[in-house]
Amino acid sequence: MYTLYSRPGSGGFVAEAVLEMAGLPVMLINVAKAEPPAEFLAISPLGQVPALILPDGRAMTESAAISILVADLHPEAGLAPAIDSPARPDFLRWMLFMSSALYPALLRYFYADRYTTAPSGVEAVRAAALAETDRLFAVVDTALGGRGWLAGDRMSIADVYLLMLAHWHPVGDRPRDEWVRIVDLCTRLRAHPVVDRLNRTHRFW
Ligand SMILES: N[C@@H](CCC(=O)N[C@@H](CS)C(=O)NCC(=O)O)C(=O)O
Numbered sequence: 001m002y003t004l005y006s007r008p009g010s011g012g013f014v015a016e017a018v019l020e021m022a023g024l025p026v027m028l029i030n031v032a033k034a035e036p037p038a039e040f041l042a043i044s045p046l047g048q049v050p051a052l053i054l055p056d057g058r059a060m061t062e063s064a065a066i067s068i069l070v071a072d073l074h075p076e077a078g079l080a081p082a083i084d085s086p087a088r089p090d091f092l093r094w095m096l097f098m099s100s101a102l103y104p105a106l107l108r109y110f111y112a113d114r115y116t117t118a119p120s121g122v123e124a125v126r127a128a129a130l131a132e133t134d135r136l137f138a139v140v141d142t143a144l145g146g147r148g149w150l151a152g153d154r155m156s157i158a159d160v161y162l163l164m165l166a167h168w169h170p171v172g173d174r175p176r177d178e179w180v181r182i183v184d185l186c187t188r189l190r191a192h193p194v195v196d197r198l199n200r201t202h203r204f205w
Pocket residue numbers: 009010011012046047048049050061062063064099103107
């Protein structure tokens with residue numbers, strides 16, 4: 001049994017998705033932002049979700065690491081290209097691009113006060129974060145040219161990660177219309193039964 005600490009509307013979405021798409025038993029613990037339980041903080045000292053406890057008791061944080069590990073541990077679910085697949089470099093590239101560049105840019109927008117010591121600086125941080133977010137999404141949109149999915153010719157958990165980030169876009173909670181390939185990918189993925197069901201709690205769209 002996996003135990004997952006998550007919260008509606010958070011990066012826990014992709015971790016819940018990979019576990020459910022792989023058909024794994026999971027105990028879901030919703031962590032309130034205001035009063036995170038001590039056992040959760042012991043695993044996730046920054047108080048961030050998602051955090052995962054593996055069946056053998058080991059614990060980990062980081063949405064991308066959780067997604068990659070669970071997908072790799074359960075190859076039969078087909079959620080990540082195999083390590084020797086030609087699609088593997090793209091899979092790793094975009095998973096890390098999203099978790100190390102796009103996700104933090106969105107965090108700078110939503111937690112702008114953490115990125116300046118000047119109260120008057122918050123709006124400037126937010127504006128810069130939005131511009132950077134747009135620049136990064138445009139890179140992903142271009143990379144999707146001539147292909148349906150981020151890695152290879154089938155859906156992977158990287159696409160679910162992109163769907164999640166795209167619906168955090170500060171303008172309208174959805175990808176900008178000009179990113180036609182991201183919009184198209186999201187439209188197709190929203191029809192996935194697990195994605196559709198998870199959205200009932202996460203309410204991204
Ligand atoms: N690098 C982490 C970031 C996780 C993160 O920032 N989670 C947000 C929710 S989307 C959170 O729990 N924030 C609470 C806080 O920072 O106080 C990951 O990819 O899992």
